[in-house]
Amino acid sequence: MPAEPAVDERPAAPVPDTYRQTLARLRAAQKPAGRGAPAYPIYVNRRLGRFIAAAAFRAGLTPNQVTAISAAMTFTAILLLALVPPTFLLGVAVTALLAAGYAFDSADGQVARLRGGGSAAGEWLDHVVDAIKSSTLHGAVLITAYRFLVPADQRGWLLVPLGFMAVSAVSFSVFLLNDLLKAARSRRDTTSVIRTGSTPLRSLAGAPTDYGVLVYVFLLLGLPGPFLVVYSLLFLAHLGYLVLALPKWFRDMRSLETPA
Template identity: 55%
Template sequence: MESISQTYARLRLAQKGRARGAPAYSVFVNRPVGRLFAAVAYRIGLTPNQVTLISALFTFTGIALLAIVPASVVLGVVVWLLLAIGYALDSADGQVARLRGGGSLAGEWLDHFVDAIKISSLHLAVLVGLSRSDDIPQTWLLVPVAFTIVANTTFFAMILNDLLKGKQGVASAHSTGGGGALRSVLLLPTDYGILMLAFVLWGWPVVFFGVYSLLLVACSAFLVLAAVTWFRQMVRLDRETVAP
């Protein structure tokens, strides 16, 4: 029976190409950590869906703490750690599937279902947590509301892009490698890993709010620019479909 290090090495060789221009944390930190978790999970016999559910347990524990427990420096570090482990495990479930011979539609559905809940609930938990701070004016609470809208719209658009391209037989961004390191670094402000790291500042609500607001600006700018590109891609696919 192969060791965990051998399984890790086999996973590394079989690693799928990253999405074009994927943000740096997700590519250079989260995926390698997720690969290690996947090797351990595979060795102890966990299924991809079990890994997804364990990921959800860590993630939603961190989110619940944000909403329930008063803000503190310690809480911020704990939340960051829980979210980071959950994110790495979210990367691990697909890698476990590859080790076991391939994924399933049910597994992909469960993965996206959990992601959709996470995206909404994280920013709503920020809204609840910040509402308890005397240093945060009520009008500022519109920022996590806006972040909820931006994050959900981005996630939905990406899923819809893959669905519509798949109907036309066009490979999705997730299956076509590419994108340079510079692009990955430039997209860091839109990376979920950077959002997680911001919670280390949770014990200082005003400082956290400033960083969180800047991340919202970056994510909003990305969505606007990406939406233009995505729409143009759909127009081009329409033309190719009706072309004789």
């Protein structure tokens, strides 16, 4: 799910007296979850991001600085994954860095709201980082699998991270395109209804397709067999979700068309 847009240049609002008051402001301004949004971003990552955002805001950090911290953590993990032989400790380090980067990714948009709103430049930067992350992470899996995990007579498995890379790129692009078209339509036609909000059942059903779940698969790096199996199952879940969702999203776009 694309992260919340950031802002950089707007002046910060007056800082509340306490950290707790800052958290209260964030809770009050929290956006509703997208329809069918997975459970991890709603119930875990958004809350972690809220604590980070409150601290970052009070420390005077801008949203783009928070985005840069997120990117540094994420791409450090990706480089470690690609370059270092897989072990249990490496898996823990990669997972911790990816999870922390994801939490900071949620925090930048929340800092933006504390500072008065988002900007096009901040949103662009946030989405560019997400686009790079969504592809290079699977590229790193491809590299480490080729170098360390997959025997020469089983190299056909390398098609899995290649496929995962393609599915991630397409999914990310379509998510953004859906949001842009719906937003453009809602500005032209005030009678348009954009359905928002999620339910626990929808959130749990979408859990296998969430980046927050993928992050924790890397705890299995020290166990090549289980890692390859679980990673493959997640790829199938992402692929199946995309194949089933594309017709539905097409119908959604058709419903936005103005009747002749």
